[in-house]
Each structure stands twice: as C-alpha cells, then as structure tokens.
Amino acid sequence: MLAFPQKIVGYVNVWQHLPQRRLETTKEYIDKKKVQKKDEESSQQRKTRLQEIKYKKEKLEDLIVTNSALRFSIPKSHMTKVSRNANMAKLQAGYLFPEIARRRSAHMLKYPDAQVISLGIGDTTEPIPEVITSGMAKKANALSTLEGYSGYGAEQGENRLRAAIASTYYGDLSIEESDIFVSDGAKSDISRLQVMFGSNVTMAVQDPSYPAYVDSSVILGQTGQFQKDVEKYGNIEYMKCNPENGFFPDLSTVSRTDIIFFCSPNNPTGNAATREQLTRLVQFAKDNGSILVYDSAYAMYISDDSPRSIFEIPGAKEVAIEVSSFSKYAGFTGVRLGWTVVPKELLYSDGFPVAKDFNRIVCTTFNGASNISQAGGLACLSPEGLEAMHKVVGFYQENTNIIMETFTSLGFSVYGGKNAPYVWVHFPGQSSWDVFSEILEKTHVVTTPGSGFGPAGDGFIRVSAFGHRGNVLEACKRFKQLYK
Amino acid sequence: MAGVCTRVTRNLNMEKLRNGYLFPEIAMRELEHMKKYPNAKVISLGIGDTTEPIPDIVTSSMANHARRLSTVEGYRGYGAEQGNKALRKAIAETLYGDLPIKDTEIFVSDGSQCDISRLQLLLGSNVTIAVQDPTFPAYIDSSVIIGQTGDFQDETGKYQNIKYMPCRPQNNFFPDLTTTATTDVIFICSPNNPTGHAASRKQLEQLVEFARANRSIIIFDSAYAAYVTDESPRSIFEIPGAREVAIEISSFSKFAGFTGVRLGWTVVPDELLFSNGFPVIKDYNRIVCTCFNGASSIAQAGGLACLSSDGLMAVQSVVDYYKENAKILGDTFTSLGLDVYGGINAPYAWVHFPGMKSWDVFTELLEKTHIITVPGCGFGPGGEEHIRVSAFGHRECILEASRRLKSLLS
Numbered sequence: 001m002l003a004f005p006q007k008i009v010g011y012v013n014v015w016q017h018l019p020q021r022r023l024e025t026t027k028e029y030i031d032k033k034k035v036q037k038k039d040e041e042s043s044q045q046r047k048t049r050l051q052e053i054k055y056k057k058e059k060l061e062d063l064i065v066t067n068s069a070l071r072f073s074i075p076k077s078h079m080t081k082v083s084r085n086a087n088m089a090k091l092q093a094g095y096l097f098p099e100i101a102r103r104r105s106a107h108m109l110k111y112p113d114a115q116v117i118s119l120g121i122g123d124t125t126e127p128i129p130e131v132i133t134s135g136m137a138k139k140a141n142a143l144s145t146l147e148g149y150s151g152y153g154a155e156q157g158e159n160r161l162r163a164a165i166a167s168t169y170y171g172d173l174s175i176e177e178s179d180i181f182v183s184d185g186a187k188s189d190i191s192r193l194q195v196m197f198g199s200n201v202t203m204a205v206q207d208p209s210y211p212a213y214v215d216s217s218v219i220l221g222q223t224g225q226f227q228k229d230v231e232k233y234g235n236i237e238y239m240k241c242n243p244e245n246g247f248f249p250d251l252s253t254v255s256r257t258d259i260i261f262f263c264s265p266n267n268p269t270g271n272a273a274t275r276e277q278l279t280r281l282v283q284f285a286k287d288n289g290s291i292l293v294y295d296s297a298y299a300m301y302i303s304d305d306s307p308r309s310i311f312e313i314p315g316a317k318e319v320a321i322e323v324s325s326f327s328k329y330a331g332f333t334g335v336r337l338g339w340t341v342v343p344k345e346l347l348y349s350d351g352f353p354v355a356k357d358f359n360r361i362v363c364t365t366f367n368g369a370s371n372i373s374q375a376g377g378l379a380c381l382s383p384e385g386l387e388a389m390h391k392v393v394g395f396y397q398e399n400t401n402i403i404m405e406t407f408t409s410l411g412f413s414v415y416g417g418k419n420a421p422y423v424w425v426h427f428p429g430q431s432s433w434d435v436f437s438e439i440l441e442k443t444h445v446v447t448t449p450g451s452g453f454g455p456a457g458d459g460f461i462r463v464s465a466f467g468h469r470g471n472v473l474e475a476c477k478r479f480k481q482l483y484k
Numbered sequence: 485m486a487g488v489c490t491r492v493t494r495n496l497n498m499e500k501l502r503n504g505y506l507f508p509e510i511a512m513r514e515l516e517h518m519k520k521y522p523n524a525k526v527i528s529l530g531i532g533d534t535t536e537p538i539p540d541i542v543t544s545s546m547a548n549h550a551r552r553l554s555t556v557e558g559y560r561g562y563g564a565e566q567g568n569k570a571l572r573k574a575i576a577e578t579l580y581g582d583l584p585i586k587d588t589e590i591f592v593s594d595g596s597q598c599d600i601s602r603l604q605l606l607l608g609s610n611v612t613i614a615v616q617d618p619t620f621p622a623y624i625d626s627s628v629i630i631g632q633t634g635d636f637q638d639e640t641g642k643y644q645n646i647k648y649m650p651c652r653p654q655n656n657f658f659p660d661l662t663t664t665a666t667t668d669v670i671f672i673c674s675p676n677n678p679t680g681h682a683a684s685r686k687q688l689e690q691l692v693e694f695a696r697a698n699r700s701i702i703i704f705d706s707a708y709a710a711y712v713t714d715e716s717p718r719s720i721f722e723i724p725g726a727r728e729v730a731i732e733i734s735s736f737s738k739f740a741g742f743t744g745v746r747l748g749w750t751v752v753p754d755e756l757l758f759s760n761g762f763p764v765i766k767d768y769n770r771i772v773c774t775c776f777n778g779a780s781s782i783a784q785a786g787g788l789a790c791l792s793s794d795g796l797m798a799v800q801s802v803v804d805y806y807k808e809n810a811k812i813l814g815d816t817f818t819s820l821g822l823d824v825y826g827g828i829n830a831p832y833a834w835v836h837f838p839g840m841k842s843w844d845v846f847t848e849l850l851e852k853t854h855i856i857t858v859p860g861c862g863f864g865p866g867g868e869e870h871i872r873v874s875a876f877g878h879r880e881c882i883l884e885a886s887r888r889l890k891s892l893l894s
C-alpha cells in the first residue's frame with residue numbers, strides 16, 4: 001500500500017514506469033506502421049513521423065529530469081520494492097522531545113555565550129545516591145569472576161527484584177512477584193503493550209498526554225490519519241483534561257474504547273487523580289469491559305493522600321495494567337529500569353489471561369533488562385536505598401515549589417506541581433509554541449510547549465523541575481524579569 | 485480461571501503463535517530432569533548462553549561509569565536514543581574499519597532480540613518475509629506477532645505466508661536462490677544459528693544480487709561474526725551493492741559475554757530506500773525515538789571498553805576459548821562417525837542423526853548423558869534429524885560432556 005503524504009511532488013516515482021512505457025509506445029507505433037504499406041509513405045510523411053518521435057522523446061526526457069530534480073537530493077539510486085509502512089507515514093514530524101532538543105541546540109548555536117537552562121525534557125540532573133551506584137559497580141565487577149558471572153537472565157526480571165518491587169510498592173495490595181515484569185523502562189513497555197494488543201483495538205488517552213501513548217498507537221496501526229484542523233488522529237478518543245474539569249475527564253462524554261491510557265500523577269499537567277476519581281475510572285473501565293493502562297511513573301512525588309497505585313482501588317485487578325519506572329525516582333533515566341504489573345485476574349473477552357500474552361511478548365521481543373541496572377534496582381529498594389531516593393525526590397519537589405511560587409507571584413494560573421515534578425502554566429489565548437519560543441529567545445530557558453502533548457495542551461507551558469538548584473533559581477529570576 | 489472478562493478481543497496474531505518459545509521450553513524440560521535426577525550433574529549445551537567471566541578491562545570501566553553517576557561531573561541522565569556518540573563512532577571505526585559505514589548509520593540497542601522486533605514494527609504487517617530453514621526462531625515469531633503471517637500448519641511445521649528457504653548439507657547450507665520466490669524481506673544469519681555455517685563471499689554476492697534484482701531488503705544477522713575463522717565475510721557490507729539492500733544487526737552478547745548486560749546495534753545505511761524513495765533510516769530513527777529510550781549507559785560504557793585495542797584482545801581471547809570448545813565437541817561427534825557441520829566459524833555444532841526425530845535424540849541424550857542440547861526441529865522443519873550443540877561452557881564441562889557422549893555413542 002503506497003503512502004501518499006501531503007506533498008506528493010517529492011514522492012512520485014517516475015523511474016519505474018517511464019522506460020517501459022516509452023519502449024511500448026515506440027514499439028506499438030512501429031508495429032502499427034508495419035501494417036501500412038511501406039511505399040505509401042512519402043518522404044514528407046516519413047520526415048514528419050520521425051520528427052514526432054523526436055519530439056515525444058524530448059518531452060519525456062524533460063519530464064524525467066524535472067522529476068528527478070524534485071526527488072530527494074540523493075543521486076539516482078536503487079530503490080527497494082518494499083512499501084513504506086503506511087502507519088509510519090501518518091506520524092506528524094518527529095517525536096516531541098528530540099524536537100525540543102533540536103531547537104535547544106539551534107538556540108545554543110545562535111547564542112554561544114548564553115547560559116541555556118533546560119527545564120524542558122524531564123531529565124533528572126542530580127547524582128544517584130552512592131548506595132545505589134555501588135550496588136551496580138559491585139555487580140559489574142562480579143561479572144569478571146567465575147562465581148559472580150551470569151549470562152542471560154529471566155526475561156521477566158530477576159526474582160529477587162520482582163519480589164522487592166512487589167513487597168515495596170504493592171505490599172498490602174496482594175500483587176505478587178509473578179505479576180511483575182521488569183523492563184528497561186516505561187517507554188519500551190508502552191510499545192510492548194501495544195504490540196501485544198495489536199492493531200484492532202481502539203484507545204483513549206488524556207488530552208494532553210505523554211506523546212508515546214499516541215505515537216505508539218499510530219505505529220501499531222490502531223489509528224486513522226492525523227486531522228490537522230483538530231490536531232487529533234482519527235479513531236483515538238481524546239479525553240480532555242483542563243482546569244474546568246479539574247484535569248479529570250468527564251467520563252459521561254467519553255466513548256467506549258478497548259484500552260484507556262491514564263497517567264497519574266500526570267505528565268504534563270502534574271495533576272494527581274483522587275481516590276474518588278480513580279474509583280469512577282475503574283468502574284467506567286469495568287462497565288465498558290475496557291483495559292486501563294495506568295502510568296504511575298511519578299507516584300513517589302505525591303505529597304498528599306492521592307493513590308499511588310491503581311491497585312489501591314478495589315476491582316482494579318480485573319481491569320488494569322500498571323506501568324512504572326525507576327527513572328524519576330532514582331535518576332535512572334540513562335540506566336534504564338522499570339516495570340509493568342499485569343494481574344492474573346485480567347482477562348481478554350475469551351477468558352484468556354492477558355499476563356500469558358505479555359509474558360510471551362516479553363520472551364520473544366525482549367531479552368530482559370540489563371543485569372547491572374537490576375542490581376541497581378535492588379539497591380534502590382533496600383531500606384537505605386529507599387531513604388536515599390526519597391531525599392532526591394524531595395530535592396526535586398523543592399525545585400517544583402520554587403517554580404510554582406515564581407509563576408504564581410507573577411499572576412499566572414499555575415497547575416500541577418504539588419504531586420509531580422511538573423508545573424503547568426496557563427498562557428490563555430496564546431500559542432504554546434510561540435510562548436516556548438519567546439521564553440527561549442528572551443530568557444534562554446527551555447520549557448515544553450503544551451500543544452506537544454495534545455490539542456488541549458495549547459495555551460499551556462510545561463516547566464519541569466529537574467535541574468540543579470542554582471539553575472532553577474536562576475531560571476526563576478529570568479522568568480521574573482521577563483514577566484514582571 | 486473464574487473472573488470477570490474485559491470486552492477486549494485477544495490479538496489474533498498472538499493466538500497464531502505455537503505454544504512456548506523454544507528456549508523457555510527447553511529450560512522447563514531441564515528443570516523436570518533435574519527434579520527426576522537430583523544428583524545428576526547436568527551439563528547444558530543447549531541455550532547459547534555465555535559462561536566465562538567478562539574481562540576486567542571491560543567490567544572495571546562499567547563499574548567506574550556506575551560510580552561516576554554518583555558525582556556531579558559524572559552524572560548523566562537520558563542518553564541519545566540512537567546511542568552514545570563515542571560508542572557509535574567506535575563501532576563504525578573498529579568493527580567496520582575500511583567499510584564506509586558512518587556512525588550516524590549505527591543504532592545502539594539493548595540487543596538483537598529487541599532490534600528484530602523493532603525492525604518488524606518498522607516494516608509493519610503488510611510485508612512478506614523469507615527465512616532460512618532452520619533458523620533462529622525470533623525472526624518467525626516476531627513476524628507472526630506483527631501480523632505478517634497466516635496460520636501455523638501442523639502438517640508442514642510452517643506458518644503460511646512465510647517463505648522458508650531450506651539450508652541443508654546438499655545445498656551447502658545456503659538457499660538455492662534460483663528456486664527462491666521473492667519476498668519483501670529476507671532474513672539471513674551468518675555465521676548461522678543453528679547450523680554454524682558461515683556464508684562464503686560468493687554466496688553473499690549472489691544474495692545481494694538477488695536482493696538487488698528483486699529489490700528486496702536483506703536483514704543480515706551477524707551476531708557471531710567474531711567467530712569467523714576463515715575468509716568468510718564478517719559483514720554484509722563487505723559485498724559491493726549491499727548498502728542499498730541490506731540492514732545489519734549485531735550484538736555484544738556472544739562477542740563479549742554481554743548476554744545479561746544487554747548491548748547490540750543495528751546498521752541502516754543512508755542509501756536504503758522504500759519503494760517510494762523514502763529513506764528507511766528516517767523511519768527506523770523514529771521507531772527508536774518513540775518505542776525505545778536507549779541502551780543502558782553503563783552497558784554502553786562497557787561496549788566502548790570492548791572496542792579499545794586492549795579490550796578487543798581481551799574479549800577475542802574469550803571468543804577463542806569458546807571456539808576451542810566447539811572444536812572439541814565437533815571432533816567428538818566426528819570421531820563417533822556422525823556427520824557434523826558448523827563449529828568452525830560459529831560456537832555451534834550441528835549434528836546429523838539420520839532417520840531420528842530430533843526431540844527423541846534430545847530426550848535420549850538428556851536421559852542417558854544428562855546433557856542438554858537443542859532439538860533441530862525447534863528451529864524449523866528443516867532442522868529435523870539434527871541436534872544443535874552449543875560450545876558455551878567451562879572447559880571441564882565440555883570435556884566431561886565429550887567423555888559422556890563417547891561412552892554413550894561409541
């Protein structure tokens with residue numbers, strides 16, 4: 001199936017067809033002419049005929065040259081006959097965060113002396129506590145010894161780590177070690193879940209939301225085309241989350257879908273759903289026979305009594321999968337470690353356990369998280385490790401407070417921040433990419449434009465609280481200067 | 485199990501998969517055997533799992549990197565999804581030397597098994613694939629999961645819509661391309677898992693020519709390139725014309741003992757284009773940025789150490805150790821009058837047991853010598869009558885296995 005993106009001119013492949021057609025045309029003409037008596041043709045008629053052929057040839061050559069100039073600026077080369085995956089063609093531009101990184105780099109080239117501060121990509125900045133890194137160093141060194149060397153690990157993760165995750169985070173929620181699948185992070189898990197679900201499921205996301213849910217859905221073929229007027233992909237149910245509805249979707253207006261992606265505490269809005277809201281969400285999923293994919297990557301940032309796991313809600317085990325990560329807890333953004341919980345009670349419509357299929361996916365398309373990262377994870381969940389993680393999280397929470405106070409004092413409506421390392425600032429009536437660019441240009445601070453997370457994110461800027469204290473304070477100083 | 489079902493239909497592609505991926509199945513049988521004979525010393529020459537420690541020069545660099553993550557200067561957060569620049573450069577320069585592979589064409593990953601699936605995600609469900617028969621199961625299973633295939637047919641042992649290219653002693657373990665129908669994608673592994681055969685330059689030239697003529701894409705798995713002993717090519721890109729038709733996947737697993745550490749890479753040349761002229765590398769980059777978040781920075785630090793000149797020497801000596809194992813095993817089977825293939829350019833010996841079913845041979849070997857191998861039919865119907873014996877193991881275990889085999893089969 002050929003993909004036709006908006007600009008057709010660059011993609012028309014004239015090469016395939018023209019040589020053959022030209023040959024056919026000439027051949028047909030010759031054959032036709034053979035039927036006529038040769039001596040009936042006067043020299044004048046012959047001259048005209050040859051001129052016609054020459055003219056046609058020149059026209060075709062022009063066409064070839066024009067088209068090859070319009071193609072990609074690579075020399076005429078071999079093309080395979082493999083059709084580009086039409087789903088890939090649906091994607092709009094690049095994934096959001098590399099795009100932000102690109103703009104940041106461009107800005108740094110433009111202003112080589114500027115001290116650019118990044119509060120854009122939610123990238124951790126503080127060193128990992130020693131109790132954790134020494135666990136990883138120890139494991140690395142052990143791999144050089146006979147007794148300490150280990151090869152392939154279980155694809156689902158090391159038993160001790162699975163048990164530690166189960167007892168630390170799901171202790172009294174009766175989630176077992178065998179329900180836990182250790183991974184190299186939430187982003188990979190989201191795609192593995194999508195591969196498992198396949199292309200014939202429908203999905204709902206919050207609007208705005210972490211881009212990987214939507215993009216992975218497009219890639220798997222669950223969606224229709226991107227509709228530029230509404231900035232949404234066909235066949236995805238977007239659940240608006242804004243100040244008016246307290247950043248929790250009005251479920252009475254949400255159509256049934258097979259899968260519902262829900263992130264709480266939320267990236268990008270920073271909102272943490274209440275127990276009451278999540279109870280309604282679980283009921284909604286149950287009534288619709290849907291599967292809830294619950295992203296709890298920021299649970300440790302909760303400062304009030306909002307639920308930290310979907311499994312705190314009774315009945316959730318029959319409707320929900322939970323995805324989580326060590327990235328924002330332990331600064332493991334580069335180390336790569338996370339996990340997914342698939343309860344035994346979660347069943348497809350034919351009664352087949354979802355966990356069995358996820359296990360098969362994990363065994364076939366994955367080969368386990370790095371054993372060194374897993375050793376780090378185990379160290380994280382020791383009493384000393386937990387305490388150390390809480391300290392680092394506390395540091396980022398303090399950053400969040402500083403940023404919130406700054407924007408509040410400048411008269412902005414500010415959301416999130418209390419239960420997440422993100423501050424969601426409202427710029428009513430303004431295009432978020434314009435605000436992003438203005439802030440970057442005038443303060444050299446990188447943020448993230450809300451529309452990058454979905455159409456309902458427009459008019460908002462996400463400010464992430466990951467940064468050295470000095471940088472956060474400096475950024476806030478610059479914000480104050482810009483918006484005073 | 486009693487409970488409330490959702491109304492979500494199970495992915496039909498998952499239903500098509502045959503029960504149990506091969507290696508967990510073998511692991512299960514091993515466990516059962518160990519329960520039956522608790523005192524037996526089971527020797528595993530089954531799953532190709534490395535056993536020898538990783539050289540110090542590599543692990544100390546990983547330990548250092550880990551420790552530096554606790555310092556302000558040394559802490560790093562998210563890395564580029566395509567991999568650390570220095571590592572990409574080192575792979576290009578050290579492993580592809582004089583071949584014009586750019587660092588920007590290299591995508592560092594957490595291993596081939598993941599890369600194969602990411603490539604399938606890239607290709608989508610509307611492509612046709614060809615695989616060798618026998619073959620590493622992940623190419624087939626990932627193809628089923630993505631939806632490229634029809635149902636499994638018990639009579640033939642094959643999935644519909646996959647082209648199986650027989651690789652036998654008779655055709656020198658390389659598909660007879662004159663009788664091979666064209667598909668969009670061709671998976672080739674060389675040195676081969678499980679047969680151990682390394683394709684010759686001539687064979688690969690024919691393959692590239694075939695792919696160019698039919699305008700297919702070759703996915704070339706060179707995970708065992710380090711085991712090549714003779715003049716066989718170590719990369720598909722040694723063949724002129726390959727850049728426009730091939731993707732190469734490779735791994736540090738069998739090269740550096742990184743089976744648990746998780747590190748590999750994929751090469752997608754700039755010149756590789758879809759039928760509409762769109763560069764494959766652009767789409768693969770998007771997949772990597774959307775469905776992945778980079779290999780562990782610690783593993784990448786280890787990879788960089790492997791590619792230093794001292795590191796290369798150190799990991800190569802471990803590879804040589806396994807190659808010596810392969811020779812011992814190969815010689816053992818040969819001395820028993822069996823036809824043995826592979827073993828010279830790969831850490832696998834492919835032993836022929838004419839007229840016998842491979843699961844029966846597997847079971848008999850396990851029962852009588854307490855040695856785990858892999859039944860050839862697990863790699864496809866073309867693997868029947870063969871057993872794969874892997875050369876990963878401590879030397880004493882290899883020698884002991886050798887003794888047991890000699891006493892059973894002589």
